[in-house]
Amino acid sequence: RLYGSSEFFRWPFIFAKGASGFVIELQNVSKVYQTKSGAVPAVQNVSLKIEKGDVFGIIGLSGAGKSTLVRCLNFLERPSEGKVIFNGAELGSLTKKQLLKTRQSMSMIFQGFNLLAQRTALKNVCYPLEISGTPRAKAITKAKKLLELVGLGERLNAYPAQLSGGQKQRVAIARALATDPQVLLCDEATSALDPNTTRSILALLKEINQTLGVTIIVITHEMRVVEQICNRVAVMDGGKVVETGLVRDVFLAPQSQTARDLILPGVSLTPAAHGPRVIRVVFDGQSSFEPVIANLILECRTSVNILGADTKNLEGKAYGQMLLQLPEAEPEQQRITDYLTLHHIKFEEVAQ
Numbered sequence: 298r299l300y301g302s303s304e305f306f307r308w309p310f311i312f313a314k315g316a317s318g319f320v321i322e323l324q325n326v327s328k329v330y331q332t333k334s335g336a337v338p339a340v341q342n343v344s345l346k347i348e349k350g351d352v353f354g355i356i357g358l359s360g361a362g363k364s365t366l367v368r369c370l371n372f373l374e375r376p377s378e379g380k381v382i383f384n385g386a387e388l389g390s391l392t393k394k395q396l397l398k399t400r401q402s403m404s405m406i407f408q409g410f411n412l413l414a415q416r417t418a419l420k421n422v423c424y425p426l427e428i429s430g431t432p433r434a435k436a437i438t439k440a441k442k443l444l445e446l447v448g449l450g451e452r453l454n455a456y457p458a459q460l461s462g463g464q465k466q467r468v469a470i471a472r473a474l475a476t477d478p479q480v481l482l483c484d485e486a487t488s489a490l491d492p493n494t495t496r497s498i499l500a501l502l503k504e505i506n507q508t509l510g511v512t513i514i515v516i517t518h519e520m521r522v523v524e525q526i527c528n529r530v531a532v533m534d535g536g537k538v539v540e541t542g543l544v545r546d547v548f549l550a551p552q553s554q555t556a557r558d559l560i561l562p563g564v565s566l567t568p569a570a571h572g573p574r575v576i577r578v579v580f581d582g583q584s585s586f587e588p589v590i591a592n593l594i595l596e597c598r599t600s601v602n603i604l605g606a607d608t609k610n611l612e613g614k615a616y617g618q619m620l621l622q623l624p625e626a627e628p629e630q631q632r633i634t635d636y637l638t639l640h641h642i643k644f645e646e647v648a649q
């Protein structure tokens with residue numbers, strides 16, 4: 298089928314356009330702000346590659362440089378050094394006109410929604426289409442479709458003040474999609490929302506990523522946001538990317554102190570100073586937590602003492618670790634370790 302379809306003929310074009318397969322590539326990007334009290338190095342020597350279809354998280358505490366980095370991505374802020382490459386084109390080499398055009402492929406949503414208060418939901422979504430010269434009737438049809446997509450088909454004529462925070466962000470998402478962007482930049486887009494609304498907005502973003510193929514970049518200080526939708530993550534601290542990788546790898550084995558602090562805030566996995574043998578069981582997404590422990594207890598006909606646990610549910614699978622204190626009797630200990638080995642569940646002895 299591939300050979301007969303137009304899809305086949307698009308391949309050479311795709312390869313010619315973005316030979317690397319990355320939508321965005323940052324090469325040694327730095328941004329220094331000159332202020333009265335001196336130079337502020339907000340972003341320092343950041344190199345990142347974001348693949349088409351990624352939901353890429355950039356996480357860090359306040360002041361880490363996330364917003365500056367995201368503004369460098371679309372050249373709202375010109376980096377002091379380094380290159381930003383979008384679909385194979387270096388943004389620094391584009392004319393103003395080309396840059397404006399390229400920016401249409403990178404929409405943005407914000408914590409504060411930034412809707413126009415005097416315009417209805419429908420007219421807010423029409424706005425970028427008006428600017429790009431889309432005929433009115435066409436713009437309205439498209440805006441209606443997008444508002445349906447985000448679940449607001451019934452609220453076309455509502456003004457922002459009549460909508461909840463979550464609904465306002467849905468309008469902002471519809472508006473961001475109006476220019477058919479390849480990339481959607483979300484700058485703390487759920488930080489003003491309650492946990493339930495946050496979950497529903499993140500689910501919508503994931504759906505947009507999967508159904509429309511839009512690459513999404515999520516700037517956040519919250520690990521739960523990364524957990525819910527990102528496949529890759531970069532951890533920022535002091536203007537630098539201190540760690541980057543697949544979310545599950547970073548969760549399972551964080552390499553940097555910043556990542557550890559973000560992932561395991563305040564959970565002490567230090568075993569009790571005395572008592573029988575303690576093991577650390579690692580959940581790497583192959584198994585889920587509850588059946589493992591329940592079955593272990595049932596099959597081994599013994600109990601274990603859970604000293605500490607930090608597991609995360611990522612896309613329905615368990616990641617994390619748990620400290621188990623084994624029973625006193627050696628044969629029971631053996632049954633437990635045999636059970637874990639048989640079921641390919643990773644564990645290690647913890648020195649006491």
Ligand code: ADP
Pocket residue numbers: 330331332337338339357358359360361362363364365366
């Ligand atoms: P984050 O988004 O992670 O909170 P920012 O990118 O906003 O971090 O800020 C990174 C650093 O750069 C901070 O020290 C901040 O004070 C500084 N900074 C950000 N914008 C400016 C600016 N326009 N002028 C001077 N300093 C700035």
